[in-house]
Amino acid sequence: xxxxxxxxxxxxxxxxxxxxxxxxxxxxxxxxxxxxxxxxxxxxxxxxxxxxxxxxxxxxxxxxxxxxxxxxxxxxxxxxxxxxxxxxxxxxxxxxxxxxxxxxxxxxxxxxxxxxxxxxxxxxxxxxxxxxxxxxxxxxxxxxxxxxxxxxxxxxxxxxxxxxxxxxxxxxxxxxxxxxxxxxxxxxxxxxxxxxxxxxxxxxxxxxxxxxxxxxxxxxxxxxxxxxxxxxxxxxxxxxxxxxxxxxxxxxxxxxxxxxxxxxxxxxxxxxxxxxxxxxxxxxxxxxxxxxxxxxxxxxxxxxxxxxxxxxxxxxxxxxxxxxxxxxxxxxxxxxxxxxxxxxxxxxxxxxxxxxxxxxxxxxxxxxxxxxxxxxxxxxxxxxxxxxxxxxxxxxxxxxxxxxxxxxxxxxxxxxxxxxxxxxxxxxxxxxxxxxxxxxxxxxxxx
Numbered sequence: 501x502x503x504x505x506x507x508x509x510x511x512x513x514x515x516x517x518x519x520x521x522x523x524x525x526x527x528x529x530x531x532x533x534x535x536x537x538x539x540x541x542x543x544x545x546x547x548x549x550x551x552x553x554x555x556x557x558x559x560x561x562x563x564x565x566x567x568x569x570x571x572x573x574x575x576x577x578x579x580x581x582x583x584x585x586x587x588x589x590x591x592x593x594x595x596x597x598x599x600x601x602x603x604x605x606x607x608x609x610x611x612x613x614x615x616x617x618x619x620x621x622x623x624x625x626x627x628x629x630x631x632x633x634x635x636x637x638x639x640x641x642x643x644x645x646x647x648x649x650x651x652x653x654x655x656x657x658x659x660x661x662x663x664x665x666x667x668x669x670x671x672x673x674x675x676x677x678x679x680x681x682x683x684x685x686x687x688x689x690x691x692x693x694x695x696x697x698x699x700x701x702x703x704x705x706x707x708x709x710x711x712x713x714x715x716x717x718x719x720x721x722x723x724x725x726x727x728x729x730x731x732x733x734x735x736x737x738x739x740x741x742x743x744x745x746x747x748x749x750x751x752x753x754x755x756x757x758x759x760x761x762x763x764x765x766x767x768x769x770x771x772x773x774x775x776x777x778x779x780x781x782x783x784x785x786x787x788x789x790x791x792x793x794x795x796x797x798x799x800x801x802x803x804x805x806x807x808x809x810x811x812x813x814x815x816x817x818x819x820x821x822x823x824x825x826x827x828x829x830x831x832x833x834x835x836x837x838x839x840x841x842x843x844x845x846x847x848x849x850x851x852x853x854x855x856x857x858x859x860x861x862x863x864x865x866x867x868x869x870x871x872x873x874x875x876x877x878x879x880x881x882x883x884x885x886x887x888x889x890x891x892x893x894x895x896x897x898x899x900x901x902x903x904x905x906x907x908x909x910x911x912x913x914x915x916x917x918x919x920x921x922x923x924x925x926x927x928x929x930x931x932x933x934x935x936x937x938x939x940x941x942x943x944x945x946x947x
Contacts, residue, residue, distance in 0.1 A: 508763040508764060509695060509696070517656065518563045518564075519563070526556070526566045530552065530556055532614065533594075537572065537591075540590050540594040548574065550573070551570070551643075553570070557647070568617060569639070576631070588610060590621065600621075604796060609623065624640065632735070641734040657695045660768070661689060661698055664755070668751055668755045675803065678747070681743065684744070699760055710729040711741075724742070726741040727741070727746045728744060764944070771944050783838055785918075786809070786918075792831055810823040816844075821840065822838040823838075824937050826931070833912075836937075837938075843890055844887055846890055847886055848884070849882055851878075893919050
């Protein structure tokens, strides 16, 4: 099987590696951006250095998918407010001709696009290893670790792994994806040596699996609660697996098994999922407009809000199979829920206490307004009551009318709310993407 796998990977590598012309173009953009940042930083005594980071600096970026991270290293004695102001000022002024935008992670950073390539200007403190003051301080050490640990052959293995994950829809640490970051993919190759070895290991992942390149503190590891624990090799107290969703971990395991069972280049290209349109009629859609915010903020609020609505649906008696959300990251958003049924029976059984609990039984009987009441086979008092709401669309309307009381983020829904089922109108755009996610199967993984 290894020979077959190597043959497939050789063909897949052509999809991953940038060609000489692309490398030359991206390098030119990177040097131009870095020069602009250096010129802008000359008069700021707090700035100690300007360096490249991320996949560009490590040589692990994918063909057609290069982002360039430029880190502004700032004196660690600078306070947090000034630290942020310096990073924003340098980034905006350096990239002023390219319509820079302010983005937010743990700290704000500046993003712009130069000739089709995204540039991120990120401030970090110039600290010694372990003396972290901001979340970005580890990044230069990540770059150093990976460049020292991986030779050119292993960097190609990283590219293969990134492409494999990207095709499975599980690549990217953004909240919108909840997948594996570029650095995590590099750490996995540093640990296992090759894509094939990584997929063999992933095919056997267990709940609470711990992955570490070096010895780690087992007491600290016990405090990590994610389904997959990946110990950061430059900070053994940090779990890289925290940001990876259980869904993405599970998909990685199943995709690895599927590839090892039947290797194919299709695992490195985005496959069209099999969509069961019959299930559209069971999809509840809440379509709305929202206030523009940073992508990470809006995705985080959307996911929490959608989960809160799903919980309220379940409390009311609806069975929610799957939940998702979508946004154009500007003003349009949607929640979507795949339900067992959009309507419930008019009546339901409510069970009371066991009859041996005399006071509780008396209180239950006194408080009930039953249509029918009896003692059941479990020797409990049971009654039939009429449901207050039997239509999921009606309940969703009640929930969004009082958003904050029902766990929906403040100011999430601003106007133009539409609530309907997938069978009531032709789906398109963001709504169709969300509905398709709920009723689709990645057939090359699930066979």
